[in-house]
Amino acid sequence: MTALIPVTEVAAAVDGFLAASPAARAWDVETAFDWARADADRLTDGQRSAVRFVTLIEDHLPGYFDVYHRHFPVDDTVDLATFTHNRELYHFTVRWALEEDTHARALARYQDAAGIAERGALRDELAIEGRKPFDLPFDHPVQFFAYALVQEKATQMYYQHLRDVVDEPVLAAVLGRLARDEARHFSFVADVVSRYLRAHGDDVVDPLRDVIANFRMPLADTMRGYWRWALEIADVASYDHTEAYEHLIKVIDRAVDARTDRVDELARFIAECRTVA
Ligand SMILES: [Fe+2]
Numbered sequence: 228m229t230a231l232i233p234v235t236e237v238a239a240a241v242d243g244f245l246a247a248s249p250a251a252r253a254w255d256v257e258t259a260f261d262w263a264r265a266d267a268d269r270l271t272d273g274q275r276s277a278v279r280f281v282t283l284i285e286d287h288l289p290g291y292f293d294v295y296h297r298h299f300p301v302d303d304t305v306d307l308a309t310f311t312h313n314r315e316l317y318h319f320t321v322r323w324a325l326e327e328d329t330h331a332r333a334l335a336r337y338q339d340a341a342g343i344a345e346r347g348a349l350r351d352e353l354a355i356e357g358r359k360p361f362d363l364p365f366d367h368p369v370q371f372f373a374y375a376l377v378q379e380k381a382t383q384m385y386y387q388h389l390r391d392v393v394d395e396p397v398l399a400a401v402l403g404r405l406a407r408d409e410a411r412h413f414s415f416v417a418d419v420v421s422r423y424l425r426a427h428g429d430d431v432v433d434p435l436r437d438v439i440a441n442f443r444m445p446l447a448d449t450m451r452g453y454w455r456w457a458l459e460i461a462d463v464a465s466y467d468h469t470e471a472y473e474h475l476i477k478v479i480d481r482a483v484d485a486r487t488d489r490v491d492e493l494a495r496f497i498a499e500c501r502t503v504a
């Protein structure tokens with residue numbers, strides 16, 4: 228892969244992420260929540276449906292994690308300089324993957340504890356979607372981070388919106404934890420995208436434009452009934468991934484001191500792709 232940022236840049240971003248993620252502030256599924264009090268009877272049908280939907284999305288972690296291995300390999304298929312870059316990135320990737328896997332387990336545990344789905348049945352249900360392939364059709368490295376920027380921010384906002392409308396303290400607590408993690412993941416990828424803009428300027432304009440022009444949330448193209456379900460959950464708590472585009476524009480604004488014409492046009496294009504009122 229060409230056009231990476233220098234290893235010192237990716238290392239600085241990863242150091243920042245890990246400094247913002249001390250072990251003392253980590254949480255685990257086993258002790259963070261009072262599972263015995265989880266009660267899906269306090270949820271509306273739509274809210275239960277939203278929990279089932281986000282469980283499926285989070286549970287696809289093996290597929291998402293694998294994208295990093297394929298596109299940022301840490302083996303002898305890449306030259307030494309690329310390996311060095313990818314090895315630094317890997318410090319982020321493994322920590323991020325642990326956190327996302329924890330999200331999947333927390334939501335599955337909630338479903339069982341609250342009485343939405345029994346553990347064995349849920350496991351079988353998740354397997355149907357979980358084994359389907361996942362890939363991102365990108366050829367420039369900045370695109371993976373820009374995609375993640377939108378997706379992490381959209382997920383964070385959805386969890387916050389859902390938490391605001393549920394009247395069930397255990398689920399509210401779970402959603403609060405998840406939202407805070409997604410916010411940290413967003414900060415990391417936003418930092419990386421900024422570094423690409425500063426290092427490569429106009430050269431990342433077309434790749435970034437491509438990500439927004441063809442944006443699909445994960446599993447949108449593979450999950451059975453995705454679109455109808457996505458509309459349904461948006462009804463439960465406002466959900467519009469283009470809300471996250473605002474944050475990408477902010478990242479662009481802050482990264483470059485003076486916008487070139489091309490960067491300016493990119494920011495305008497992203498703004499036009501928003502569907503939020
Ligand atoms: Fe997550």
Ligand SMILES: [Fe+2]
Nearest residue numbers: 379408409412
């Ligand atoms: Fe995340």
